[in-house]
Amino acid sequence: MRHLCSAMLLIVAFASHAQDEKIHFRPIFRANLAFPLAVGDNYINRENNDGGGGFVSVYLLEYRKFQLGLGIGGINFTGKQRYDGSEKSNTYMSGGPMLRYEIPISKRIKVYPEVSAGIGLIFNDWEEPGASDIKGGFLLSYGFGRKFSLIAGSAYQYGKISVETRSDVKNYYSDFRDFQFYFGVQIDFKPRTKTSGNESKN
């Protein structure tokens, strides 16, 4: 939670500190489903099945074509059935800052390279340890009108679960890596007033 707290306050501070003509308040809401594909020699990949999840994000600030916001969501790794018939699963709920860059391809199509960081909790039978992650990927949006877009994309996530155990097995249980594939919608509440590539004055 410390990192999430930091991220939120940094955004507020950034907005208040630099309200010149280059930084805009541009709220963009995004919601997407997310489907993970875990990789690597780690507990999440080896001992769980890939599930699904979703994220909601709000981008608030824009500097040139960089957009800064916050996102929160969860991904579930469905778990494999145990010998006794019960099923364990791991759900990672996280939130954190997101930064992306808008690249207009055409009037309707935009590409967004994006990085983000998150911190949250793993909900499983481990008494809900903390976890953190960083992600990098891209989104592709196809606009319908000026505000509404469909989005698709993918990202690579590297995360770490807060685990205390014997050193030779610790990384196996603490690290997780996955590719995530996104499908969703995006609403730009304050679209640019001029053609792509020109900055709008706030």
Next chain:
Amino acid sequence: MKHILFILTVLFLSSCTSDSVSAELLIVQLHLVNSDASAASGINVSVSSSDGSYEDALVHGITDENGNVQLVFPELEDKEYAVSFLENEVYLEHQITGLQHGDFSNYTFSPENYVLYKKAESVTLQIIPHSISEASILSVWVIGDVIPESVDWHPEPSITDDYYFRTRYTVLKNSNVTVHYLIQNLGTIQELTVNVSIPDSDITYNLDY
């Protein structure tokens, strides 16, 4: 004003504290062997937690061809753990109970070369107390090549501290055991013993007292 807000934000950031919780993972690491010290492979082993009933299965695994298995599971507050070895066509069922957090060194419980017994090397000893005097029998227990169904890792100091009456045992074939029993006669309690030779088949022993 904006500079003040920025400085206040930085100061507030430093006051944000981490409330992240770590999961403590414990490890049961076993090397299972037969009574002849060869590896016991293909045995289904599970760990369960308990506050009395050992009902919550945490993890399971199967020993490899070298008899090794490693089970990792979350540490649960105020719980004890049991390791269960499931019965199969070859091996007898067995259980280690009463494991506590302090039994895990460097997060690991690892007894050396833990022996599992095969059904083929065991027989049943049934003791039938048979009264031939005025005495009454208070307690029966057997010491020797008894194959325990369960091992309490933190047992009570001694079964002889209390009256203990058990008449059915799984024992090694072709071995010798000693039957201990307490009798009470005219207000006097006396401990007696008798040696019993175990054949290669189930045995019923009439314990005269």
